[in-house]
Amino acid sequence: MWEKVKSFASEFFVTGDPMIYGADVSIVLVTLAIIVGLSYFKKWGWLWREWLTTVDHKKIGIMYIIASFIMLFRGGVDALLMRAQLAMPNMEFLAADHYNQVFTTHGVIMILFMAMPFMFGLFNVIVPLQIGARDVAYPFLNALSFWLFFSGAMLFNLSFVIGGSPDAGWLAYPPYSGLMHNPGVGQDFYIWGIQISGIGSLMTGINFIVTILKMRAPGMKLMKMPMFPWSVLSSCIAIIFSFPILTATLALLFLDRYAGAHFFTLDGGGNPMMYINLIWMWGHPEVYIIVLPAFGIFSEIVSTFAKKKLFGYKSMVFAMIIISVLSFLVWAHHFFTMGSGADVNAFFALTTMLIAIPTGVKVFNWLFTMFRGKITFETPMLWTIGFIPCFVTGGMTGVLLSVAPADFQFHNSYFLVAHFHHVIIGGVVFGYFAGLYYWWPKLFGFKLNERIGKWAFWLWNIGFYLCFMPQYVLGLMGMTRRVYTYGWDKGWWEMNLVSTIGAGFMGIAFLFQIWQIIYSVKHLKKDETGDPWNGRTLEWSIPSPAPLYNFATLPQVSDQDEWWEEKQRRANGQQVPAKPVLEPIHMPKNSGIPIVMSMCWFLAGFGFVFHWQWLTIPGLIGVVACMLVHSFNYNNDYYIPVDEITRTESELRKVTS
Amino acid sequence: MAQRNVNHAGQVSPAELHSEDHGHPDMEEMRKFGFWIYLMTDIIIFGTLFATYIVLKGNTNGGPGPADLFQIGGIIVSTFILLISSYTSGLAVLAMHKGNRQALMRWLGVTALLGAAFIAMEVNEFIHLVGEGATLSTSAFLSAFYTLVGTHGLHVLVGLVWMIAIIIQLGKHGITPVTKRKVHIISLFWHFLDVVWIFVFTIVYLMGVS
Numbered sequence: 001m002w003e004k005v006k007s008f009a010s011e012f013f014v015t016g017d018p019m020i021y022g023a024d025v026s027i028v029l030v031t032l033a034i035i036v037g038l039s040y041f042k043k044w045g046w047l048w049r050e051w052l053t054t055v056d057h058k059k060i061g062i063m064y065i066i067a068s069f070i071m072l073f074r075g076g077v078d079a080l081l082m083r084a085q086l087a088m089p090n091m092e093f094l095a096a097d098h099y100n101q102v103f104t105t106h107g108v109i110m111i112l113f114m115a116m117p118f119m120f121g122l123f124n125v126i127v128p129l130q131i132g133a134r135d136v137a138y139p140f141l142n143a144l145s146f147w148l149f150f151s152g153a154m155l156f157n158l159s160f161v162i163g164g165s166p167d168a169g170w171l172a173y174p175p176y177s178g179l180m181h182n183p184g185v186g187q188d189f190y191i192w193g194i195q196i197s198g199i200g201s202l203m204t205g206i207n208f209i210v211t212i213l214k215m216r217a218p219g220m221k222l223m224k225m226p227m228f229p230w231s232v233l234s235s236c237i238a239i240i241f242s243f244p245i246l247t248a249t250l251a252l253l254f255l256d257r258y259a260g261a262h263f264f265t266l267d268g269g270g271n272p273m274m275y276i277n278l279i280w281m282w283g284h285p286e287v288y289i290i291v292l293p294a295f296g297i298f299s300e301i302v303s304t305f306a307k308k309k310l311f312g313y314k315s316m317v318f319a320m321i322i323i324s325v326l327s328f329l330v331w332a333h334h335f336f337t338m339g340s341g342a343d344v345n346a347f348f349a350l351t352t353m354l355i356a357i358p359t360g361v362k363v364f365n366w367l368f369t370m371f372r373g374k375i376t377f378e379t380p381m382l383w384t385i386g387f388i389p390c391f392v393t394g395g396m397t398g399v400l401l402s403v404a405p406a407d408f409q410f411h412n413s414y415f416l417v418a419h420f421h422h423v424i425i426g427g428v429v430f431g432y433f434a435g436l437y438y439w440w441p442k443l444f445g446f447k448l449n450e451r452i453g454k455w456a457f458w459l460w461n462i463g464f465y466l467c468f469m470p471q472y473v474l475g476l477m478g479m480t481r482r483v484y485t486y487g488w489d490k491g492w493w494e495m496n497l498v499s500t501i502g503a504g505f506m507g508i509a510f511l512f513q514i515w516q517i518i519y520s521v522k523h524l525k526k527d528e529t530g531d532p533w534n535g536r537t538l539e540w541s542i543p544s545p546a547p548l549y550n551f552a553t554l555p556q557v558s559d560q561d562e563w564w565e566e567k568q569r570r571a572n573g574q575q576v577p578a579k580p581v582l583e584p585i586h587m588p589k590n591s592g593i594p595i596v597m598s599m600c601w602f603l604a605g606f607g608f609v610f611h612w613q614w615l616t617i618p619g620l621i622g623v624v625a626c627m628l629v630h631s632f633n634y635n636n637d638y639y640i641p642v643d644e645i646t647r648t649e650s651e652l653r654k655v656t657s
Numbered sequence: 658m659a660q661r662n663v664n665h666a667g668q669v670s671p672a673e674l675h676s677e678d679h680g681h682p683d684m685e686e687m688r689k690f691g692f693w694i695y696l697m698t699d700i701i702i703f704g705t706l707f708a709t710y711i712v713l714k715g716n717t718n719g720g721p722g723p724a725d726l727f728q729i730g731g732i733i734v735s736t737f738i739l740l741i742s743s744y745t746s747g748l749a750v751l752a753m754h755k756g757n758r759q760a761l762m763r764w765l766g767v768t769a770l771l772g773a774a775f776i777a778m779e780v781n782e783f784i785h786l787v788g789e790g791a792t793l794s795t796s797a798f799l800s801a802f803y804t805l806v807g808t809h810g811l812h813v814l815v816g817l818v819w820m821i822a823i824i825i826q827l828g829k830h831g832i833t834p835v836t837k838r839k840v841h842i843i844s845l846f847w848h849f850l851d852v853v854w855i856f857v858f859t860i861v862y863l864m865g866v867s
Contacts, residue, residue, distance in 0.1 A: 137687055202698060210691045240694060244701035252709065255804060260794035262718070263709065263804075269716025269797035274709060624818070631822055634835065 014164050024161050053590040055139035060146045061124030068118035071109050078106035080507055087500040089488045099484035100167035107170025113153040115290045118432045120204050123232050125443055129539035130226045132217025132555045137210035139588040145200035147598035152197025155605050159189035166190035171279050174264035174272045179257045185609050191254045192605035198246050205239030208232055219557035226537045230317050231296025234324040235289045242285035249278040280331040288327035292320055294431025295362055298384050301438050302366050304533050305381035306373025312365040319358035326355050336407045345404040352402035379453040383434035386461050387426060394422030415475025418468045425464055441532045445544040449520045456512035463505025470495035536564035543652040549585045552649050584639040597626035685838040692842045696849050703853050706808055710801040718796035723865030726791055732862050735778040742771035743851040746844045753840055762827050769820045772813055779810045809857055812850050819843055
């Protein structure tokens, strides 16, 4: 009996690596600390009522952002481990198989469990406020999306200590991710972690399309909508067309591994290149999905801090929609070397180059918005200004890569690694940071410390260029991606060492950001205005943080920058129209079903990973039961009475008005 | 965030409030709109599976091909069963518009029975094929076949459970704006599955045996 337990445990838990034992200990300690802390302060009920069962878009958004920061930490540690291994030739810090796991989890976590939730967090907290809505279209579904993401992320991260991490790269190309070459459970964790959170992403896409199309405040025509909701709309359109492909593709890979199917295997008539086509039909739109909202954020920030109307509003809208459509026509540029022939390669090279045009339009629009503006350089604006040259140069190396014949040289070299980090960090990460700094006061009612924020900004930027510029050179010198070590004879070590130092700078910059948050909470200076940046859009017209129902009365919109125009009207002494009479507000009730259902998905996924039907089947039954319970519940909304709204509003606005 | 602790027991009688318009969009219409978008995403899932099937259907790995396996007679019967079930689900919606709850529940019941018959025939076909040694792991063609047709069947099964749940809810609540929306959505879903089946029938079966 004891022997059985021992042999099971040695298979089940990842053993033999001191770093992983360290992780085991810290996971147990942190979990214990959380449980003890919550019990000691009697906070379980509070946590359940206020957060775990909430359907409030603002709280869900905050939970997304917290989760994404934790994932940024994990993905960042992965990055630093890789850079440490590559700092000098012949390092023996990480073994080859461990290195494979680290670059795989780094990629998956950064794109799917850091960038995506960060983006959804910003969608959630800001879009309803900007369009003058009281919540998203489907608040229950919104909570479910979050908890599905959370379950998927936890399942994926569990592979680090249980069973072993995936190691076939962030897109898990077969045949290497197939059963024949990868018999462990790591790839199954990959499939189910992404599958479960992917369903959540798809539902969020639907949710925000309907929210933006159907729930705008009266008078807000589509062409008067702020730019951020436009970017969210174009991103969500790409989500609903691309995520189903991911779902289907991962399901097929799972059938290959679980049920002996032959979609992507080397034997039985399978075709691995089919997978590579399918995964990039999702994968390429995916990178535009995460960068488009960043474009929206920059547009908002540029116009706020230049105190000017956004230049070229219409061209901005068209550029975003065109990017969203073109993103579906470029996927084969990820494998020009596959041998599809000159015609196919020429088509995909051209469509790829075309994307530079709408992107260029946007860059010029931002520049012209700043032109002759009274620019102030607070941290959100700094990130925006840092972004522009970074993204332009990163985009240019992308155009170089899009030249199919040249790509045969660049393909899978460090030149490529440098390119996609250049645009994803320079575009997405800088954009989301800018957005977080910009909207932080709206979320929490106080600004983050500017001085520490500027330190973080400069450290991030210096670190970024130090880290990735040498990688372009390394690529041209012949260093291929995913190598775990190299010899002294290659002549690569100087550039690699510089790159590692740059990565260290970014790690320190992240610590500065954490310190910035802690410092700002400790020295909290409450923002009483609700409008600390002299903003232009509706989210700044209400108190910070926004009350549960956002708007006591729905705003009437007549202009593009409605709040800015309203402030002008008030300054010009125009009569403020009398507020309409308050009415009871219809709100959705909290629900525990999303978190319970996601936990059932988690159990089912865990059962699939280990082929434990005794866990999979109850898990799936739980999922169906949750759906039915929700379907049979007809009592899921309530009204906030008028006197309560009056009370809340007078408390919130006693300083402002 | 203390100011967010709004009392969650707002005590106004919902009945009297539902009667007037509060400027917020019609919730039931919005849910239907969202379901249309969901159907678009489902089309992409099926599109991916169809594409995979078309790419892999020649890869029989020396095993049986479509012409060796499919018995078109049974397939035509199950096709007609599904088409008729789409018609009866349409009759259900018509009955709902007339406010006839009994007829509505009856027609939904007939639709569900036809759906169950369709699934039974499909399971029967799969058992027969497996009995002939044509399993999921025989060849890429059969992997793609079982996955595509099976995914459709799984959708029908989900629709079936869902439809029964709605029949029970109709029995409990009668025809209200909420149950009306639910009937509309399930019948949309059912018609959608019918359309997908037409493509399965054409691309997999008819083009397979021709």
